[in-house]
Amino acid sequence: MALTSKISEYDDRWPDMFDAEKARLEGVFGTKAVEIHHVGSTAVPGLAAKPEIDLLVVVSDHGDEAEIGQAMASFGYVRGTNLSEGHHFYRRDVEGIRTHKVHVCLTGHWQISRMLLFRNMLRQDADLRRGYQKLKLELESTNQHGIGEYLARKAPFIDTVMGPPPKAQ
Template sequence: MRTPRRPDVTTLELIGGAEALELELHSYDKRWASSYLEHQRRISDAVTTGKISIEHIGSTSVPGLAAKPIIDILVTVDDITAEEDYLDALLDAGYELRVREPRHRLVRTPTRDVHVHLFEHDDPAVHEYLLLRDHLRSDATDRALYEDTKRRLLSKRWDDMNDYADAKTDVIMAIKERARAARGR
């Protein structure tokens, strides 16, 4: 484990405050993959300091899964506290800072259709995102369960997208437990 350049933030900073959003599921759209590739290039062209990796995560990364039409991208960096290595470059590339919290930053497009989650390479959250994505790509039963859960939850009004995300936690945890079992871990 490396030593960060400086202490990380200790609280959640939600730039712009809570946002009430109309959330709606869309059938899987093959254009989501090409949108991801466009942003992957945009990010890799912008962030030139240090080593980064870029992955398409979230429901739009799972063929056949209905999703909110928001592309989620996972970017790992060497040091999350060294924002000068990545944040200014992403802001210059047209993204806006939305979340700054311990071990995580989130930037997004002004139209809110792309969310870029930033973590350090060895952050446990990285493995968890990829575990869920890869399992949903390969397991039709859990993919259907996840989609049904999202449809049920989206039939309610949510004052904040984070509340909607939190409501999915139990199902996501159960799916990831099955994913670990399937991998023999």
């Protein structure tokens, strides 16, 4: 079973794609957006990645979820299942291919520091970056059950680097 998109070499256009989407999301979240970060593998120069721009929107509160949901839908986003309490998720596919993922976390949510720290570690440590890339390519080539399998098999690597995530968060 295919992943949401195929892993490809790093693309120098990804930071500009993030900037363009960040500007649109600032309009959606307004003053509730405390920060918007480029996270995930497309935020790491030199790292092969699924060409899906990951954005982390840190919000003071989730605001009017119906209104935000409508604004996100107008940009082609679909609301996914909450990934944890205070961590909302949106995805956008174009012609069946995932192009963007948006994580919306309340200020202070444990995932914020985890996503930013892992991104920064990958940016700074070439050996870690190479090891992570090798794993991702192996997981893609052996994947039989789609993105859930890929994420589950990638998690132990991340947990080894970062420590396990908090329980029941």
